[in-house]
Amino acid sequence: MGVVFEDDVSGAWNEMFSAPGQPRPIYERLLADLNAYQPQELRLRSEQLAHTFIDRGVTFAHSGEERPFPLDLVPRILGALEWDRLSRGIAQRVRALEAFLADIYGEGRIFDEGLMPRRVVTSSPHFNRAAFGITPPNGVRITVAGIDLIRDEHGNFCVLEDNVRIPSGVSYVIENRRAMTQAFSALFSDHRVHPVDSYPSRLFAALLAAAPAKAQDPVIVVLSPGVFNAAYFEHVLLARMMGVELVEGRDLVCRSNHVYMRTTNGERAVHVIYRRVDDDWIDPLQFRPDTVIGVAGLVNAARAGNVVISNGIGNGVADDKLVYTFVPEFIRFYLGEKPLLDNIETHRLEDDEARAEVLGHLERYVVKPVDGSGGKGIVIGPQATKTELKALAKEVASAPRNFIAQRPVALSTHPTFVDESIVPRHIDLRPFAVNNGEEVWVLPGGLTRVALGAGELIVNSSRGGGSKDTWVLNDESIPFRGAVPPASARSRRYSGPPRQNDEYIFEQGEQ
Amino acid sequence: MSERGMLSRLAESLFWIGRYIERADDTARIVDSYVHRMVEDPFNDESATCRSLFAILGIEVESERLRTSETLQTIAYDIENPNSIAGALNGAFENARRSRDYISSEMWVALNTTRNELPKREKRARDLGPSTYLTYVRERTSLLAGLTDATLSHDDGWRFLVLGRNLERIDMTARLLRGRVVSEDNAPDWMAFLRASGAMEAFMRNTREINDANGVAAFLMLDRLFPRSVLYSLNLADECLVEIQPISQRISSGDVARQALARARGTLEFIDPRQLIDQLPELLEMLEATCFRITDAVTDRYFRHEEAVVWHMEEGL
Numbered sequence: 001m002g003v004v005f006e007d008d009v010s011g012a013w014n015e016m017f018s019a020p021g022q023p024r025p026i027y028e029r030l031l032a033d034l035n036a037y038q039p040q041e042l043r044l045r046s047e048q049l050a051h052t053f054i055d056r057g058v059t060f061a062h063s064g065e066e067r068p069f070p071l072d073l074v075p076r077i078l079g080a081l082e083w084d085r086l087s088r089g090i091a092q093r094v095r096a097l098e099a100f101l102a103d104i105y106g107e108g109r110i111f112d113e114g115l116m117p118r119r120v121v122t123s124s125p126h127f128n129r130a131a132f133g134i135t136p137p138n139g140v141r142i143t144v145a146g147i148d149l150i151r152d153e154h155g156n157f158c159v160l161e162d163n164v165r166i167p168s169g170v171s172y173v174i175e176n177r178r179a180m181t182q183a184f185s186a187l188f189s190d191h192r193v194h195p196v197d198s199y200p201s202r203l204f205a206a207l208l209a210a211a212p213a214k215a216q217d218p219v220i221v222v223l224s225p226g227v228f229n230a231a232y233f234e235h236v237l238l239a240r241m242m243g244v245e246l247v248e249g250r251d252l253v254c255r256s257n258h259v260y261m262r263t264t265n266g267e268r269a270v271h272v273i274y275r276r277v278d279d280d281w282i283d284p285l286q287f288r289p290d291t292v293i294g295v296a297g298l299v300n301a302a303r304a305g306n307v308v309i310s311n312g313i314g315n316g317v318a319d320d321k322l323v324y325t326f327v328p329e330f331i332r333f334y335l336g337e338k339p340l341l342d343n344i345e346t347h348r349l350e351d352d353e354a355r356a357e358v359l360g361h362l363e364r365y366v367v368k369p370v371d372g373s374g375g376k377g378i379v380i381g382p383q384a385t386k387t388e389l390k391a392l393a394k395e396v397a398s399a400p401r402n403f404i405a406q407r408p409v410a411l412s413t414h415p416t417f418v419d420e421s422i423v424p425r426h427i428d429l430r431p432f433a434v435n436n437g438e439e440v441w442v443l444p445g446g447l448t449r450v451a452l453g454a455g456e457l458i459v460n461s462s463r464g465g466g467s468k469d470t471w472v473l474n475d476e477s478i479p480f481r482g483a484v485p486p487a488s489a490r491s492r493r494y495s496g497p498p499r500q501n502d503e504y505i506f507e508q509g510e511q
Numbered sequence: 512m513s514e515r516g517m518l519s520r521l522a523e524s525l526f527w528i529g530r531y532i533e534r535a536d537d538t539a540r541i542v543d544s545y546v547h548r549m550v551e552d553p554f555n556d557e558s559a560t561c562r563s564l565f566a567i568l569g570i571e572v573e574s575e576r577l578r579t580s581e582t583l584q585t586i587a588y589d590i591e592n593p594n595s596i597a598g599a600l601n602g603a604f605e606n607a608r609r610s611r612d613y614i615s616s617e618m619w620v621a622l623n624t625t626r627n628e629l630p631k632r633e634k635r636a637r638d639l640g641p642s643t644y645l646t647y648v649r650e651r652t653s654l655l656a657g658l659t660d661a662t663l664s665h666d667d668g669w670r671f672l673v674l675g676r677n678l679e680r681i682d683m684t685a686r687l688l689r690g691r692v693v694s695e696d697n698a699p700d701w702m703a704f705l706r707a708s709g710a711m712e713a714f715m716r717n718t719r720e721i722n723d724a725n726g727v728a729a730f731l732m733l734d735r736l737f738p739r740s741v742l743y744s745l746n747l748a749d750e751c752l753v754e755i756q757p758i759s760q761r762i763s764s765g766d767v768a769r770q771a772l773a774r775a776r777g778t779l780e781f782i783d784p785r786q787l788i789d790q791l792p793e794l795l796e797m798l799e800a801t802c803f804r805i806t807d808a809v810t811d812r813y814f815r816h817e818e819a820v821v822w823h824m825e826e827g828l
């Protein structure tokens with residue numbers, strides 16, 4: 001008997017067990033494999049994982065310190081069927097959000113049809129008038145999307161939020177898998193897990209497809225704010241794996257609406273910028289004038305069609321949590337389809353009736369700022385103090401547009417290795433989708449984030465969260481891998497001069 | 512040079528990675544030779560020896576009376592000082608961070624682990640003496656040099672790195688020799704210098720006259736085959752510059768860096784080796800100036816990037 005799994009008590013959906021001691025079929029194999037390890041052995045492997053991350057500099061910057069993003073060694077498993085449904089739902093959502101962005105930065109049909117008040121969009125903090133008139137050559141504004149999902153108490157996946165500005169975290173998916181295959185190679189020979197390393201080439205192909213038509217041999221770059229950015233490691237990894245330059249604002253210059261990078265051999269034209277710099281900071285002529293990490297003139301160059309900024313300017317309006325409440329309607333309106341993934345039940349607080357209900361029972365709701373990310377500003381009613389709720393009520397009453405209220409959902413739990421025992425911890429899932437203009441491809445799995453504190457519901461890395469390798473199992477039978485080549489086909493190798501007999505030399509010398 | 516060139520910022524980072532790794536290595540060697548002298552020679556003046564060490568490394572000191580321990584603190588362990596060993600390794604690390612998508616993962620991991628390990632080595636050196644630290648640094652810099660040559664494509668980026676490495680090597684060998692010239696009494700003897708440069712064995716294989724100061728200086732300055740000699744490094748640096756910017760016109764376009772290099776090479780190529788020791792002070796001065804001039808010229812030509820532009824809102828509108 002190896003590891004002991006602590007039973008779940010919280011009433012949340014347990015990903016691994018359907019009842020105490022009853023593993024779900026998809027986890028049976030993994031459980032048997034893990035049970036073969038002694039807790040001590042798991043701790044050693046866990047330390048080894050952390051060590052390789054520090055050596056390789058797989059870290060995120062938090063409060064000026066480089067920290068590794070803790071990788072939990074119990075992987076999360078998603079079955080082929082379930083994944084198929086999820087990935088179709090994600091792709092559908094991305095297509096709908098694309099249509100929405102094209103519409104609001106274009107003719108505005110959705111307002112004319114009365115499905116959504118224009119004011120919802122124009123009052124969003126991330127709605128950018130600068131985005132009008134920038135037409136992406138292949139229609140893609142969302143090259144990369146990160147759609148955050150959670151599983152509720154009944155086992156249903158729901159969308160928590162959409163991230164179509166600069167979603168980050170995909171580098172951990174790639175690095176986690178690399179580390180796990182090294183530390184636990186035996187687990188992988190027992191499971192057929194979808195690989196994740198094709199992401200960079202998918203992204204590269206999508207960026208290439210997004211290039212201006214007139215660019216003969218498009219030059220793609222990754223634009224990073226620089227080494228002090230929390231996600232710098234990811235920018236490096238993507239640039240390296242795509243084989244493109246990683247640039248900072250000071251490497252680029254705009255002239256006559258063309259963008260160039262400064263090289264040792266003069267200036268070289270740039271056609272597609274996969275930017276990891278927020279709208280606010282990207283162009284001092286359009287947005288914050290005090291930025292030094294952006295490039296002056298970039299937005300005009302994009303408007304002139306000489307460069308493509310990816311993800312698009314002004315996408316943030318689709319991440320707005322009030323806009324989120326309309327996404328199921330977008331799917332019906334723009335695509336004529338039935339939504340495959342549900343939203344969490346959400347109240348729009350500008351609605352008088354809803355606001356009265358929520359303000360009357362704040363302790364029953366989770367209240368979120370509409371433009372927050374990284375768990376910032378979220379108040380979980382059932383866990384908040386009276387003073388916190390009072391302050392919140394005042395804020396909501398004075399600016400209802402800035403908040404939404406949701407039913408508190410107990411995020412599903414997953415067995416997680418903490419202090420030599422395996423205990424249930426809350427998790428979520430961020431799958432990554434890449435849109436090349438013809439199809440939306442979803443990276444199998446995605447980033448499972450885990451809140452490492454007992455009962456903690458916020459999983460973000462900035463709040464001490466960790467992550468799990470996320471496996472999507474493949475149903476197909478294992479293909480024939482080919483036999484060992486016959487001895488005659490193996491190449492011969494030469495060695496150095498034949499060794500002399502040491503004993504013989506010794507005897508000769510001593511006589 | 513490839514037609515497309517490479518990012519100027521990247522080229523600059525690589526140049527400095529080359530310089531800083533070499534600086535850490537050479538400083539460790541020089542400190543090693545001085546530490547030996549302080550430990551082994553009971554008659555030596557500790558303060559004066561430390562002062563001469565500071566002088567050749569180009570570090571200003573204020574205190575009157577210098578002790579070995581504080582000297583080591585400044586020259587070896589002080590991470591804030593870009594001329595110290597730890598500071599140079601940190602400089603290499605910071606530049607590697609900025610060029611992490613270009614250098615190989617193996618180089619990055621080697622630099623990153625060195626940086627993480629260094630404080631532990633420093634702690635141990637305080638108990639066991641500096642030589643464990645110095646040995647560790649030399650091992651790591653050798654590893655990094657090996658990885659540079661074995662895991663990077665030998666393209667322009669690599670050439671900038673090798674150029675930086677060789678300029679630093681010229682500068683450091685010149686400084687090492689200058690220690691002998693400016694403070695004869697308090698500097699280690701010629702043999703210690705050879706040992707410090709890793710040149711002892713190569714030198715011995717070439718000559719029988721181990722006490723010939725002129726011979727040692729000539730070996731470190733003029734040998735065509737020993738990779739740490741000044742002339743060897745000048746030749747390599749020139750090769751890098753030629754490959755980065757091949758001459759395509761019939762009339763030279765006036766490359767300031769190559770001009771400075773050519774002048775230094777010419778002087779060394781045609782000097783009478785027997786007279787070398789007499790001319791050493793002027794030659795060393797010339798070499799230091801040459802390194803400065805080349806660095807400036809390369810910076811102007813390849814790394815120039817405008818100052819960051821800050822935009823202000825117009826007022827009164």
